[in-house]
Every structure is written in C-alpha cells, then in structure tokens.
Amino acid sequence: MNAAPLPPLEEMDPDLREEIGHCLDQWKDKEGNLIMMLHEIQDRHGFVPREASLLLAEATGVPMARIYEVLTFYHYFKLVPPGKHNVTVCNGTACYLKGAGRLLAELESRLGIRDGDTTEDRIFHLETVRCIGCCGMAPAMVVDHKTLGKLSPTDMAGIVEGIRKREEAENDQ
Amino acid sequence: MMPKTIEATINGMPVRVPVGTSILEAAREVNIRIPTLCKHEDLLPTAACGLCIVKVGGNRRMPRACATELEEGMEILTHDPELTDVRRATLELILSNHPNGCLTCGRNLNCELQTLAGDFGIRQDCIPRYVREQEPDVTTGSIILEFTKCIKCGRCIQVCQQMQNVWALSFLQRGIHTRMAPAGDIGLGESPCIRCGQCSAHCPTGAIVENDETVTVWEALRDPEKYCTVQIAPSVRVALGEAFGYPPGTDLTGKIYAAMRRLGFKAVFDTNFAADLTIVEEASEFVERFVHGKGELPLITSCCPAWVDYMEKRFSDFIPNFSTAKSPQQMLGVLAKTYFAEKEGIDPAKIYQVSIMPCTAKKYELDRTEEMYASGYKDVDVALTTRELARMIKQSGLDFRSLPPKRADSILGTYSGAGLIFGSTGGVMEAALRTAYFKVTGHNLEKEAVNIEPVRGLEGIKSAAVDIEGTEVRVAVAHGLGNVERLLLEVRRAREAGSPPPYHFIEVMACPGGCIGGGGQPYGVSDELRRQRIQGLLDGDRGMPLRFSHDNPEIRTLYSEFLGEPLGEKAHRLLHAQYKARPAYRK
Numbered sequence: 001m002n003a004a005p006l007p008p009l010e011e012m013d014p015d016l017r018e019e020i021g022h023c024l025d026q027w028k029d030k031e032g033n034l035i036m037m038l039h040e041i042q043d044r045h046g047f048v049p050r051e052a053s054l055l056l057a058e059a060t061g062v063p064m065a066r067i068y069e070v071l072t073f074y075h076y077f078k079l080v081p082p083g084k085h086n087v088t089v090c091n092g093t094a095c096y097l098k099g100a101g102r103l104l105a106e107l108e109s110r111l112g113i114r115d116g117d118t119t120e121d122r123i124f125h126l127e128t129v130r131c132i133g134c135c136g137m138a139p140a141m142v143v144d145h146k147t148l149g150k151l152s153p154t155d156m157a158g159i160v161e162g163i164r165k166r167e168e169a170e171n172d173q
Numbered sequence: 174m175m176p177k178t179i180e181a182t183i184n185g186m187p188v189r190v191p192v193g194t195s196i197l198e199a200a201r202e203v204n205i206r207i208p209t210l211c212k213h214e215d216l217l218p219t220a221a222c223g224l225c226i227v228k229v230g231g232n233r234r235m236p237r238a239c240a241t242e243l244e245e246g247m248e249i250l251t252h253d254p255e256l257t258d259v260r261r262a263t264l265e266l267i268l269s270n271h272p273n274g275c276l277t278c279g280r281n282l283n284c285e286l287q288t289l290a291g292d293f294g295i296r297q298d299c300i301p302r303y304v305r306e307q308e309p310d311v312t313t314g315s316i317i318l319e320f321t322k323c324i325k326c327g328r329c330i331q332v333c334q335q336m337q338n339v340w341a342l343s344f345l346q347r348g349i350h351t352r353m354a355p356a357g358d359i360g361l362g363e364s365p366c367i368r369c370g371q372c373s374a375h376c377p378t379g380a381i382v383e384n385d386e387t388v389t390v391w392e393a394l395r396d397p398e399k400y401c402t403v404q405i406a407p408s409v410r411v412a413l414g415e416a417f418g419y420p421p422g423t424d425l426t427g428k429i430y431a432a433m434r435r436l437g438f439k440a441v442f443d444t445n446f447a448a449d450l451t452i453v454e455e456a457s458e459f460v461e462r463f464v465h466g467k468g469e470l471p472l473i474t475s476c477c478p479a480w481v482d483y484m485e486k487r488f489s490d491f492i493p494n495f496s497t498a499k500s501p502q503q504m505l506g507v508l509a510k511t512y513f514a515e516k517e518g519i520d521p522a523k524i525y526q527v528s529i530m531p532c533t534a535k536k537y538e539l540d541r542t543e544e545m546y547a548s549g550y551k552d553v554d555v556a557l558t559t560r561e562l563a564r565m566i567k568q569s570g571l572d573f574r575s576l577p578p579k580r581a582d583s584i585l586g587t588y589s590g591a592g593l594i595f596g597s598t599g600g601v602m603e604a605a606l607r608t609a610y611f612k613v614t615g616h617n618l619e620k621e622a623v624n625i626e627p628v629r630g631l632e633g634i635k636s637a638a639v640d641i642e643g644t645e646v647r648v649a650v651a652h653g654l655g656n657v658e659r660l661l662l663e664v665r666r667a668r669e670a671g672s673p674p675p676y677h678f679i680e681v682m683a684c685p686g687g688c689i690g691g692g693g694q695p696y697g698v699s700d701e702l703r704r705q706r707i708q709g710l711l712d713g714d715r716g717m718p719l720r721f722s723h724d725n726p727e728i729r730t731l732y733s734e735f736l737g738e739p740l741g742e743k744a745h746r747l748l749h750a751q752y753k754a755r756p757a758y759r760k
Contacts, residue, residue: 008756050357054758064365064758065334065343068356072345079357 009058012051019044020055034062034070038077047078083118083125085144085163092131094138099152103139104128106153110160123167124160181247188243196238196249197225205251208260208289210267210377211326212239214699215336215685219327223263224289227251235259261293269300271378272321279319279382283696286324286378307352312360315368315384315533316692318353323380325351329372337683338655339483341366353380356758363759365486369479369654369683370533370558370692383533383558383693387565390527390555394437399525402440402513403433404505404585407448408531408596408688409559411709415695416563417573421702422709427578429529432566434579440517442509443581444528445588447501448595448604449722450508450731451476454498454748455601456608456722457739463646463677464613469493471649471664471676474601476500478538479683481752483654488661489754494679497749501595502528502535503545505585506552507747512735513585521550528556531596531691534683544750558693587727590714597707598652598687599628599635602680606639606648608723613641623720629711631686631700634660636676649676653685 023040027033037060041052048071057064071077087107091100104126108114111124118125134140137149143159176191183196186203195218200207211221218239226235228250235256243249250256268290275281310318325344330353333342341364345354355364373381393399405426414423426443433441455474462468473494475481484491499507506526514521528535535556539545545552557565566573580586591607594600603625610618617623627637628648633656636649651657660679667675684690686703689710719725736744 053356063334063340064356065340068345069343073347 009054012055016049016051017055020052020059023056024059028060034060034067035074038067038071042077046082047080050079080118081122084123084167085125086142087124087126087159088132088142089115089126089128090130090132090134090138090140090142091128092135092138094135095131095140098138100128100139102153103141103151103156106156107160110156123163179243179245181243181245181249183249184251190243192242194243196227196236196241196243196247196251199243200238200249200251207238207251208292209239210285210289210324211328213328213375215375216328216331217335219331221325221327222267224260226256226259228253228256257293261295264289264293264295265299267324268295269298269302270304271302271324272304273298273302274322278322278379279317279385280379284378305350310354310361311384312362313366313368313384313537314362315536316361316370316373317382317384318361319380319382320352320354322378323353324378325353326377327353328375328377329353329381332371332375333366336653336655336685337367337369337371338658339365339367339369342372357760359758359760365757367479367482367486367654367683368534368537368692371684372692373533374690374692374694374696374698383560384536385561385564386536386555386557387561387568390557390565391568393525393527393554396525398523400440400519400523401438401525401527402442402509403438403527403529404442404444404447404502404509404553405429405433405529406444406502406531406535406596406688407593407600407710408691408694408706409529409562411596411706411713412531412689412694413559413563415697416560416567419574420705422705422707422712424709424713426713427580428573428576430581431576431579432569432571432573435571435576436565436569438527440509440513440582440585441579442505442513442585443588444501444505445592445595446581446585446725446727447505447508448592449589449725449728450504450748451498451501451595452591452601452604452608452722453728453732453739454744455496456605456612458496458498459605459609459678460612461740463609470674471679472496473678474605474680475752476595476601477534477682477684477688478532478541479534480654480657480681481541482534482537482755483657483683485752485755486757489752490665491661492752492754494664495752497751499544499748499750500538501592502530502538502556503552503750504748506545507547508585508731510548510550510552511747512731515735516584521548524550526553528553529559529562530556531559531688531694532556532684533558533692535693542750547747559691559695560693563695584727584730587719587725589719589722589725590717591720591722592725593717594710594714596688597629597710598631598682598685599625599650599680600687600710601682602628602648602650602678604722605678605680606646607721609646610641611721611723613644617721617724624715628680629707631703631707633685646678647676648678648680650680652682652687654681654683657681 023037027037041048053067089104140149178189180189183203188202190199207225209225212218220237220240225238227238230248304321307320333339410426411422414425430441459472475496509526510521539553591604628650634651639646651660689706690703
C-alpha cells in the first residue's frame with residue numbers, strides 16, 4: 001500500500017498544526033506524554049493521521065520511527081480513517097471452533113477487503129478480536145456495538161445489505 | 174586509576190576482568206566464543222536471539238551471556254551437551270521462520286546464521302517453516318531490504334537509531350508480525366535513510382544487502398561501443414584483500430589495477446588522484462574563508478554523500494558552511510569525460526565510468542543533483558561496492574593472489590599520501606591541513622609535523638588546535654553520525670549567541686572509522702578491523718615520497734593545461750556543487 005505524497009511540514013493544515021500545539025502545551029511536562037498525545041489525536045480524528053505524527057515528531061523531537069513503533073505496537077491505535085460501520089468478528093477459542101473463519105472469509109469476499117481494512121468508500125471496517133465474552137452464542141460478531149450470535153456464513157449477506165440499504169436511505173434524504 | 178576488577182571462573186578456568194564485563198566478553202579471556210546472532214561489539218546487548226545462554230553455578234536458569242555481567246565468584250559453564258541442545262533448538266526455531274534460499278542469497282557463504290546452522294550440524298527442517306511473504310524494498314537503489322530473511326535480531330535498528338542517529342528503520346508491530354521497516358507504509362527511499370549501509374554491514378543474515386550491479390557492469394564491458402574506465406577509492410585497496418585471504422589493511426593497489434585491466438577496463442584511474450584535487454579545491458576554499466573572511470566558518474567537509482544527505486535532511490541551516498567541492502568520485506568522473514576524453518581523443522559519449530567504492534551511498538551520489546552531469550553526460554555511470562568488485566574478480570576466474578601488480582593510467586592516476594589517507598576518519602582533515610598550511614605560509618610542513626596525530630584514531634569526536642605559524646586553527650573530526658549532532662549543536666549555539674565559532678574546520682564521515690568502515694566493505698566490521706585498515710593507509714602515506722596533494726605533478730599539469738586556477742570559473746563549473754534542504758519524509 002502506498003501513502004499519498006505529503007505536503008511540506010510548513011504547508012500542512014494550520015488547524016492540525018494548532019491542535020498539535022494545544023496537545024503539546026497540555027502534555028509536554030508529563031511523563032509518558034507521547035502515548036497520551038496520540039490518544040488525544042485519535043480521539044479527535046478516529047485515527048492518527050500521518051500528518052499529525054509528522055507534526056508531533058517535529059514539535060517534540062521524538063523521531064517518527066519511534067512514534068510509529070508505539071502506534072503499531074498497540075492494537076488500539078489506528079493509522080487509517082475508520083469505516084463508518086464497524087464489523088467485528090470474534091475469533092476467540094469458542095468462536096474459532098464454531099467457524100469464525102468461515103464468517104470472516106464470507107465477509108472478506110463480500111466486502112472485497114481483508115481483516116483490518118476499511119472499504120474504499122469508508123462505509124465498512126472489518127476486524128477480528130480475540131474474545132468478546134459471548135462464547136455461549138458462538139460464532140459471534142459485533143456490528144455497530146450490537147452483538148449478534150449463532151451465525152452462519154449465509155447470514156452475512158443480510159447484515160452487509162442491511163447496512164448498505166440504511167446508508168442509501170440516508171443519502172437519499 | 175586501575176579499573177576495579179572481579180574474579181570468577183569460566184569452564185573451571187579463573188578469569189579476572191574489569192567490573193561490568195559481560196559473560197560473553199569475559200569468555201574471550203579463556204579463548205571461548207559463545208555463539209550469538211544479535212550481539213555485535215559496536216552495539217549494546219539486546220538479548221534478542223537467545224543463543225548465548227550459559228549456566229551459572231548449579232542454577233537451573235540459563236541467563237544470556239551478552240546481557241549478564243560477570244560477578245565476583247561466579248562459576249560459569251559456557252558449553253555442555255545440554256547447552257548445545259538448547260542452542261540447536263533455538264537455531265531450529267529461528268530457521269523455521271527463515272527462507273531456505275541460501276544458494277540465491279546475497280550472503281551465501283558469508284552469513285552468520287548459515288555458519289551457525291553448519292556448525293550445529295542442522296541437516297533437516299525439524300519445525301514446519303512459516304515465512305511471511307513480503308516483497309523486497311528496492312526504493313533506495315543502494316541497499317535492499319529482504320524482509321523475509323530478517324531474524325529480528327535488532328542490530329540494524331540499533332545501528333540506524335543509536336549509532337547513526339538516522340531513525341529510518343524501526344521495529345514495527347509486535348509478536349510474529351514484528352518487522353524492521355521505515356515508519357509507515359513507505360519505501361526506505363522515502364524515509365530519512367541516508368544509504369550509509371551500516372545496517373547491511375551489521376546484519377547477520379541476507380536481510381539487508383547492497384544493490385548488486387555487477388551484471389550491469391559486465392554488460393558494459395561486453396559492449397564494443399563502450400569505452401569502459403574505472404576508478405578505485407582510497408579505502409578499497411586496504412580491504413578488498415580480505416575476500417582473498419589477505420590480512421585486513423594489506424595495500425593491494427597494484428594487484429587491483431592489474432585485475433581491472435584483465436576484467437577489460439580500457440583505462441584505470443585512481444580516486445586518490447581526485448582526492449588530491451578535492452583537497453586543493455577544499456583547502457583553497459578554507460583559506461578564502463579563514464584568511465580572507467569570504468564565507469561562513471566553520472567550513473565543513475562534504476565528500477561523504479551519506480553525510481551530505483543527512484545534513485540536507487536534518488541540519489540544512491549548515492548549508493552555507495558546506496564545502497562546495499565535489500567528492501573525489503564525482504571529480505574523477507567529470508574529468509574522465511572531459512579532460513581525459515579530450516587528451517586521448519575519445520568521444521565522451523562512449524566513455525562508461527565505473528567507480529569502486531567502500532560505500533552504498535555512493536550509488537545515490539551519482540544522481541544526487543544535475544551537477545553530477547557536469548561533463549554533459551552522467552559523470553560516473555555505476556558505483557560498485559568493494560564487495561561487488563570481489564565478486565566480479567571471482568567470477569572472472571582471475572587468480573588474484575598470483576596477479577603481478579600493474580600501474581594506473583597517467584594523467585588521472587598519480588596520487589599523494591594525503592590522497593591515500595582520505596579513506597580514514599581524520600584523513601581528509603589531515604590532507605587539507607597539509608595543503609592549507611602551504612597555502613598560508615608558502616612552505617610545506619616538515620618531517621614529523623606532516624603527521625597530524627590529534628585528528629587520527631577511533632575516538633568518536635576528535636578536536637585539536639593546529640598552529641599555522643602563530644595562527645591557531647581549531648578543527649574537529651566526527652565519524653559515525655551519532656557523534657555529529659553534538660558537534661553541530663555546539664556550532665549552532667555559538668552562531669545564535671553571536672560568539673566566534675568553536676571550530677574553523679570540521680570533517681564528518683558517516684561511517685565509524687570513515688570510509689574504511691564503509692557500508693560496502695567486506696563483512697565482519699569491528700574496531701580491530703577498522704584499526705588494521707586505517708594502519709594500511711597510514712603506512713602507505715608514510716612510505717610515499719609525495720605527501721602533499723598540491724605537490725602531485727599530475728594535479729599541477731591538470732590546472733595548467735585544463736582547469737586554470739583552483740576555485741576558478743572552470744573549476745567551479747566542473748568541480749563544485751550546491752546543496753538544498755530536503756524533507757526527511759517524502760511520504
């Protein structure tokens with residue numbers, strides 16, 4: 001995957017620059033501040049934009065390489081804008097044994113993306129997690145904060161289409 | 174004061190070592206080498222590979238010798254059948270994540286992992302292989318990252334981040350997904366990488382190798398339309414021999430010339446000649462600035478392309494301090510396609526210039542700016558590393574050891590001892606001071622004063638006050654880019670405070686030890702090896718009747734016949750270049 005070419009630092013979005021400035025004012029004297037600043041950036045944007053990391057590196061003197069080591073070490077941090085609708089397949093032991101892999105494969109082929117990716121139109125984000133604590137209803141998924149259980153691959157079409165229909169209806173309004 | 178020592182036993186033998194010595198180092202005292210794939214003497218221990226385990230007393234634990242200090246009274250056991258078994262199992266685990274492609278690997282027969290697999294008699298894959306597929310990164314054109322061959326030892330990361338302070342490589346993600354890569358989904362060529370190749374010089378496997386261009390050169394040599402010429406950098410001659418069983422530091426200049434001719438090069442030049450030329454231009458620049466006040470001080474050397482790239486990306490406020498004199502590689506290139514072509518009546522369009530360099534960044538320098546085409550053509554067509562040249566000689570069937578020595582071609586081949594020591598940290602400074610002294614006083618340094626000892630040696634930053642007949646010249650020399658920042662910050666502080674510069678002249682080489690420790694040199698770099706190669710250059714210099722760049726008769730002829738004056742119009746057009754600020758990240 002190739003990232004887009006970046007503008008020079010001084011030409012980057014002034015709002016973003018200001019935001020990083022605020023962030024730094026608030027955290028600069030506190031220990032462990034890099035992670036706290038990254039949290040704040042992600043809270044605001046839903047992910048950590050590359051430009052924000054570059055500006056943060058410039059402002060703090062922490063190399064980009066170190067910032068990305070932190071960002072990629074923790075699953076929590078996202079480097080690409082999240083999809084509007086989160087589809088999370090549980091791949092914990094119970095779900096794994098009950099066929100989570102087949103659910104995932106079906107979703108991947110329907111959405112044309114891989115685990116961890118977002119569709120180009122940014123409507124769907126697909127990911128797996130280890131356990132959502134609903135082993136009794138394995139295999140389970142969480143779609144937009146709603147837990148669905150005892151699923152089979154044939155249920156996937158309905159779930160995906162349901163979201164698409166709602167999106168279309170919203171756009172028509 | 175003597176350092177405090179401790180006593181302990183290793184394999185029943187008593188050892189006495191300074192406090193703080195690791196078990197791994199202490200074992201060398203009793204002629205034991207404990208295997209390791211992550212610890213390198215240039216670097217701090219990371220305890221990543223798990224091969225250097227030992228037993229301490231009757232303890233069941235097996236601590237890692239690289240990261241455990243020897244303590245008073247310890248009874249260490251480094252080898253027994255159980256330790257060998259555990260080490261073999263660890264190796265098998267490493268191999269299970271490593272492609273089985275030794276025959277087509279850049280490190281074949283020169284790989285630390287392969288050697289250990291051989292030593293431990295591993296004859297089959299005991300653990301099913303899992304290698305995550307990933308395309309190599311070729312975006313720098315100088316070094317290639319072969320991700321699948323990485324064993325996650327972390328050496329390259331430490332080299333890039335701590336030793337070189339470049340921070341192009343990082344350890345991304347975690348667990349089985351851990352990979353060494355630049356920050357984000359970008360190529361190394363779009364990162365702060367300066368192509369010094371120190372990562373490749375420290376990698377224990379074939380995960381980071383030079384971009385091998387030997388095939389390109391063979392094709393040029395085969396092309397009857399091309400007139401192939403070659404130049405050899407100062408530090409290549411004292412390191413190439415290691416590939417043919419010579420001790421490090423053996424000066425094989427004559428044999429290398431002979432090999433070049435046998436490979437089919439029509440003219441053999443010496444980069445040392447151009448080093449003398451760089452010195453004449455750079456020393457003239459220094460005198461202009463120091464004596465006549467024309468231009469910023471300190472003057473900073475610019476013959477190391479990795480350092481130039483670093484400065485442009487990280488310290489572009491020092492551009493006015495940089496010597497505009499091109500590196501010897503580029504000076505020789507442009508003269509081969511102008512002066513030499515004219516004199517010999519050869520169409521410069523047909524000249525194909527190859528350079529043999531200790532360096533991976535020299536490949537990048539060829540296209541650095543439009544000024545690298547000052548002859549009207551690409552001044553140097555291909556830069557090969559010492560390692561690539563060794564390979565070409567082996568492919569050619571030449572029995573290198575028995576080759577009778579030959580001479581270089583006149584007009585671009587004669588050199589002084591000053592040009593020779595260019596390949597070592599402090600060498601450019603020493604050569605430049607010899608010529609600057611002459612330019613200021615009108616006479617040469619005499620006898621032992623020619624040897625400017627304070628700028629020699631492997632200390633990371635060397636500084637000295639050199640007396641030029643009553644005038645003090647303050648100089649500093651840094652090698653290994655991790656040492657440079659401190660020096661530059663000192664200069665910047667003085668500039669911002671409006672005080673006189675702490676130094677008048679600064680030499681920087683990106684690689685520890687200078688070019689003799691370059692990223693394209695034969696493998697196995699250590700301080701001992703660096704010292705031996707440097708000694709080879711210093712011995713050569715001492716043994717030469719010609720010790721001053723400005724006394725090189727071919728340099729004098731070049732100015733009188735072709736260039737005119739140092740820093741003159743023609744010299745400027747052909748031999749100088751400019752710098753510009755560049756972003757560290759292009760994506």
